[in-house]
Amino acid sequence: MTGDSLDPEDWDSFRATAHDMLEAALDKMQSATEGRVWTPLPDGIKQSLTSDLPREGIGIERTQQAVQALMPYGVGNTHPRFFGWVHGAGSPNGLVADIAAAAMNANLGGRDHGAIYVERQVVQWVRSLFEFPDTASGLVVSGTSMATVVALKVARDVKLAFANQRVGSSGVELVGYTSVQTHNCVARAFDLLGLGTDALRLIAVDENFEMDVAALKSAIAADKVAGKVPFCIVGTAGSVNVGAIDDLDAIADIAAAEDIWFHVDGAFGASCMLSEELRPRLIGITRADSLAFDFHKWWHVNYAVGFVLIRHDADHLRSFTMQAEYLAGQKRGLAAGGPWPTDYGPELSRGFRALKVWTQLMEHGADKLGASIKQNCELAQYLAEMVKAERQLILCAPVSLNIVCFAYDATRVGINDEIVMELQTRGIAAPSTTTIKGQTVIRLCIANHRTTRADIDLTLTEILRIGCELSN
Numbered sequence: 420m421t422g423d424s425l426d427p428e429d430w431d432s433f434r435a436t437a438h439d440m441l442e443a444a445l446d447k448m449q450s451a452t453e454g455r456v457w458t459p460l461p462d463g464i465k466q467s468l469t470s471d472l473p474r475e476g477i478g479i480e481r482t483q484q485a486v487q488a489l490m491p492y493g494v495g496n497t498h499p500r501f502f503g504w505v506h507g508a509g510s511p512n513g514l515v516a517d518i519a520a521a522a523m524n525a526n527l528g529g530r531d532h533g534a535i536y537v538e539r540q541v542v543q544w545v546r547s548l549f550e551f552p553d554t555a556s557g558l559v560v561s562g563t564s565m566a567t568v569v570a571l572k573v574a575r576d577v578k579l580a581f582a583n584q585r586v587g588s589s590g591v592e593l594v595g596y597t598s599v600q601t602h603n604c605v606a607r608a609f610d611l612l613g614l615g616t617d618a619l620r621l622i623a624v625d626e627n628f629e630m631d632v633a634a635l636k637s638a639i640a641a642d643k644v645a646g647k648v649p650f651c652i653v654g655t656a657g658s659v660n661v662g663a664i665d666d667l668d669a670i671a672d673i674a675a676a677e678d679i680w681f682h683v684d685g686a687f688g689a690s691c692m693l694s695e696e697l698r699p700r701l702i703g704i705t706r707a708d709s710l711a712f713d714f715h716k717w718w719h720v721n722y723a724v725g726f727v728l729i730r731h732d733a734d735h736l737r738s739f740t741m742q743a744e745y746l747a748g749q750k751r752g753l754a755a756g757g758p759w760p761t762d763y764g765p766e767l768s769r770g771f772r773a774l775k776v777w778t779q780l781m782e783h784g785a786d787k788l789g790a791s792i793k794q795n796c797e798l799a800q801y802l803a804e805m806v807k808a809e810r811q812l813i814l815c816a817p818v819s820l821n822i823v824c825f826a827y828d829a830t831r832v833g834i835n836d837e838i839v840m841e842l843q844t845r846g847i848a849a850p851s852t853t854t855i856k857g858q859t860v861i862r863l864c865i866a867n868h869r870t871t872r873a874d875i876d877l878t879l880t881e882i883l884r885i886g887c888e889l890s891n
């Protein structure tokens with residue numbers, strides 16, 4: 420007996436069960452290209468997930484059985500015909516990293532231990548990829564939404580000379596700018612930071628869905644006349660609707676001339692830095708004051724992990740450092756080696772997300788990830804050409820990166836929603852829908868290293884077949 424310890428009473432049997440779980444996980448990954456894309460969770464399992472708090476455990480074996488029963492019912496983003504929203508496909512590598520991370524059970528809030536150095540290595544790699552100076556800082560976070568909150572907090576504090584940290588924002592009317600196509604994580608950050616979403620000006624876009632830079636200039640001028648204080652401009656590298664990339668260089672010029680913080684939402688699009696061919700599309704990104712992006716999208720690191728990069732380490736630190744006697748640093752020992760990650764963001768306790776980023780890059784190298792991104796963009800062009808050639812389909816937006824928006828042409832109202840729901844429920848493919856110029860469209864986002872031409876062909880054939888079925 421091990422008394423009240425949570426360790427197994429019988430390590431041999433625990434090992435056997437754990438090995439069994441590993442096999443099941445590997446089977447799932449190895450067969451990622453097979454079967455249905457998405458299957459709803461069966462009622463029996465849903466029911467079993469509404470039980471009372473277990474006062475007595477059921478033991479490792481039965482617990483693992485319940486876990487394995489759940490495994491077929493994911494979102495479907497590991498499957499090559501998952502095209503919805505922007506989801507990364509993950510990679511088998513992440514399995515192994517998560518096992519090691521769970522075993523270490525490290526808390527990356529700070530202190531001097533191995534995991535901290537891995538995260539610092541990731542920060543250094545990102546800094547050099549985006550050509551930021553050595554004085555730039557960064558933090559591994561849960562995703563772009565959190566990265567945006569961190570970046571915009573620093574931007575706000577800098578504009579208010581950090582006085583707001585003690586006394587609140589004291590009547591200064593801060594305003595920021597982004598395009599109407601920007602992801603709602605920016606508005607949510609404005610809300611969270613107490614700026615209010617009205618303080619975020621939504622600038623119109625041009626025919627390529629890129630921010631209208633002239634309209635941006637006039638909006639800033641108008642706000643200044645009205646006594647408001649412009650503090651940030653958010654450019655998008657890869658918009659969620661159509662994959663558009665704002666003219667980041669032009670925005671950087673305006674931000675510099677007006678002394679406004681320039682933030683880039685590069686959730687998936689910033690990943691194009693990994694590809695020599697695509698990198699020139701991001702010109703201007705290296706001039707940003709801050710950048711938010713995800714590893715869990717186009718880098719295929721398993722969920723959930725993103726990153727915030729800040730040009731000036733000193734600003735970043737000042738925005739988030741708060742002393743506490745129980746967190747005092749030391750010259751030697753575990754409490755040495757500051758600044759700590761907690762000095763760069765709102766969280767104190769943090770898991771070892773950085774490990775799976777590090778292993779992904781160590782195993783595959785940046786070039787291979789870049790090649791996979793480029794291939795996704797080529798598949799999107801291939802699909803766009805097929806859509807254009809098809810009498811029944813209309814391409815609804817230019818294809819900038821990996822997203823193709825098109826509509827099935829029929830008089831029947833709601834047919835594009837219907838087609839997408841049928842594809843999903845039949846398990847064939849999982850695109851999503853969005854609205855382009857007031858019309859609901861079928862949206863395929865190709866962000867999966869497993870997707871081939873055959874997947875695109877099959878999906879298009881089925882869209883036409885279902886469209887025809889529903890029209891009759």
Ligand SMILES: *Cc1c(COP(=O)(O)O)cnc(C)c1O
Pocket residue numbers: 505561562563564565602604657658659684685686687713725
């Ligand atoms: C996905 C996405 C976000 C939000 O990122 P999360 O990692 O889901 O928080 C923000 N902006 C764009 C352009 C996105 O595609």
